[in-house]
Amino acid sequence: MKNVLIIGCGLLGSSLVRRISKKKIAKKIFIYDKSKSNITKIKKLRLPGTIVKSLKDGVLNSDLIIFCTPMSEYKKLILEINSFISAKTLITDIGSSKIESSKIIKKFLKKGVHWTRSHPITGSEVSGPEHGKDNMFEGKWCVLIKDKKTNFKHLKFLKSFWKKVGSKTVIMNSEKHDKIFSITSHLPHLIAYNLVKSAQDFEKIFKFNLIKYSAGGLRDFSRIAASNEVMWRDIFFDNKVNITKAIDLFIKNLKSFKKDINKKNNKSILKKLKKTKKVRTKIIKLKQDIDRPNFGRD
């Protein structure tokens, strides 16, 4: 690969810039970001890429374009690049849900131009280029989407690219991807937002200052609920069918817990509480988290 264009240089975009430069994965790295405050930060950080003022400059000189913006930006950007992009340039992205956004891409992207989708499973509750780091993708999964029309050559190219970036790759179709992440990522984030919202409501109703006693659970949720709201709105809207199903399953289970609690059904609740512990063991074993108690935060 010669040159790469990163569109949207926030937490993940800037991490890609850092990593691509460090590992010399591309000859030149172009950065496009519509946010003036991001551009100021990128300059200050002296990120190893060339900031382009017009999308055209970046697109015409790149073999690979990586969309790192919230998904709601895709349509506008596609309409803009359509007038100068050629079929030689491959596009990918890092969006967290695929079905709905693929429809937008299919509908609006100029015919003949290829966009093969990626989803690196990484991130943080903080946003912006100042929080990016070159090892953001190290050892993390990157899902590559293979749908009916996916070009095998491009898939192979992206697989090799993400491996250089440090990720482990796995290939699946959009439907499977969106189902899995509705449960492992989208619902947990929604639940975290919802829990913090409920705590805020509670504080209002009872006029208790309760946030200061949040060490026992709420604080962990509050971390997740501090994630970028535009990105998450886009994900929730984009994957709404699966998320709705996940919400319904979640509420059904919660009502069952409520019943156990109200009836003091010892056997039923212990069975549930015991079983869930096994998932943690599995997660540690799969190296999806560190095994230090309390994340080693104390």
Place this chain on the structure above:
Amino acid sequence: MKNVLIIGCGLLGSSLVRRISKKKIAKKIFIYDKSKSNITKIKKLRLPGTIVKSLKDGVLNSDLIIFCTPMSEYKKLILEINSFISAKTLITDIGSSKIESSKIIKKFLKKGVHWTRSHPITGSEVSGPEHGKDNMFEGKWCVLIKDKKTNFKHLKFLKSFWKKVGSKTVIMNSEKHDKIFSITSHLPHLIAYNLVKSAQDFEKIFKFNLIKYSAGGLRDFSRIAASNEVMWRDIFFDNKVNITKAIDLFIKNLKSFKKDINKKNNKSILKKLKKTKKVRTKIIKLKQDIDRPNFGRD
């Protein structure tokens, strides 16, 4: 204070033993634990306390008794100590909910014996004396319960005790305590268990191996859902009235999120998502969590 008896030497009980010994808060520390495997561990760890085989030996020689067992053990233990405890010995505990368990204490504890309740806000997803540590309570809140019949002298004594243990103390009544912690701790734990349960159900239905993609949210919940199941069953049962109300508020809010998602109500969802971020800032400011992204786990 001369001597202290720790009943139940698990994560928190053993942390108290370590701290009391280190800071020389008591002359002698007695340890009582009905679990043989715990006793074996305590011996192997050479914890700085004297293991007593009978409760009587510990109770008769102590000025302060601290119940560190699951709350469901209280009744049985109370009935046992009633036959030899005197009014000179003060009892406290570290139970996470207060209204229901206070009724048990009131109903069964020998008249004239004082039990003033404590709740140190600390813990971890791991259990057992091998995970205890002397700084477990350092800088953490400890709630002291002041109800109608609480003896002021005992409250003062416990306040001083917990300060020596490293905690910041705050006094409130059982009702306020149980309301606050139903939201900041009990509901979050239930939600975490419920989310992991829902992920397990999902895995079964779709036959997808999804736990390995849990980096994006589920893993944080899985940590909380790995907590001791007996302790949590007791808390859920004990504080069922407040937890039921919290569940209802949570479901109401979740349904409102679901509506926003289905209607793609941009304004409404962004308002909610933005507002919840503020809680994180507050939690960091109040030093209830560290401010490193992702808990600094990477």
